[in-house]
Amino acid sequence: MKKIIPTETRKQEIFATSAKLFKEKGYSAVTMRDLAQTLGIKAASLYNHIHSKQEILSHIILSIAEEFTEGMTQILNSKESSIQKLKKIIILHVEITSNNSNGMASLNNDWMHLEEKQDYYLELRLNYEDNFRSIIKQGIASNELKAVDPDVTLFSILSTLRSLYLWIPKKEEINKDVLAGNLGEVLLDGINK
Amino acid sequence: MKKIIPTETRKQEIFATSAKLFKEKGYSAVTMRDLAQTLGIKAASLYNHIHSKQEILSHIILSIAEEFTEGMTQILNSKESSIQKLKKIIILHVEITSNNSNGMASLNNDWMHLEEKQDYYLELRLNYEDNFRSIIKQGIASNELKAVDPDVTLFSILSTLRSLYLWIPKKEEINKDVLAGNLGEVLLDGINK
DNA sequence: TAACTAAACTAACAAGTGTTAGTTTGATAT
């Protein structure tokens, strides 16, 4: 009957460990017993800190999704060229993914297992993509970008940025600014000489 | 009164339906009862056609992986410029993904649930990536391509091609050749004017 | 018609699932 207020750091530890396991096996394949064992406790003990498995997934995904939304808003509000805005988007992805590559895996691969929060997530994602596309269209209109189908451009850039979570952990030695620079070069200027 | 369905077709039907469900929810979240219900039969009846859930996944993923391996071999053996080889790789991905976008989802997202066949799959994938990278390096050496880090280039192009399964089903009206052409433009020449 | 057979069925299983209830532990503050 007692109300228990758990340690905040332990809760963060649960989120971090969950994200790691979700990345390796996917949300559905990770059991509460797997998670508990990795943390060195019993499954039931997890419920002193969180309410449900679902809450863990929601927190991991939505906190990142909101971070992207926030970043996009700031980029939209900046008075810069479209090319500069695209470069800022690349930096945004490199930054967020560097700080939370495990969480990015869940966002990419396990969002469909969100229940009540799925609609909210999809709304954020759709908004993000719409804003991204509008920057590309603006770039074409202002003659900064080639007049390729904006959807193809959006798809191509976003696919690469969304896959960063697979790649960044393997290239820890590389500097974030260097990576963002290289990506900008490849994505914007191409590789053909 | 009852519809008679030839055996081999039924097995193919199971693979196709599985791939569709695996794409929507992931391998682990799809139960044999889900699969059976979608096919309009009982779960136990599935075992008249397949040996295990695992066999379904293995077949879906490995048949595609071998198709890629075969395609890459032919491209390597062709005596063409590196740029032309890269364009052929793009066509290969568009082609295979168009024919089996659901299976591509499993290949991308559920390969870690392969059991005995996982090592074989990873070997095929590693080989494919090595061959891809060697074409890029060859292009740089022959002065066809800019001297960007080949890993960044590989990562960027492959990320886009691997994500095609998410995009192609939504753009059914578009012609495969047109899509491959647009992708080649964006991926090779960039979008910056 | 009778035998054969592919492919469906019902029933059951052992193991594993997320979660709850109630209890114990051990460090901290009085």
Add this chain to the structure above:
DNA sequence: ATATCAAACTAACACTTGTTAGTTTAGTTA
């Protein structure tokens, strides 16, 4: 020393999982 309480524990639950065994159904062939 005692009381407090976050955070661990044990035990159990109702349900779901992949899979097996044995049976029925209904077309095809002899």
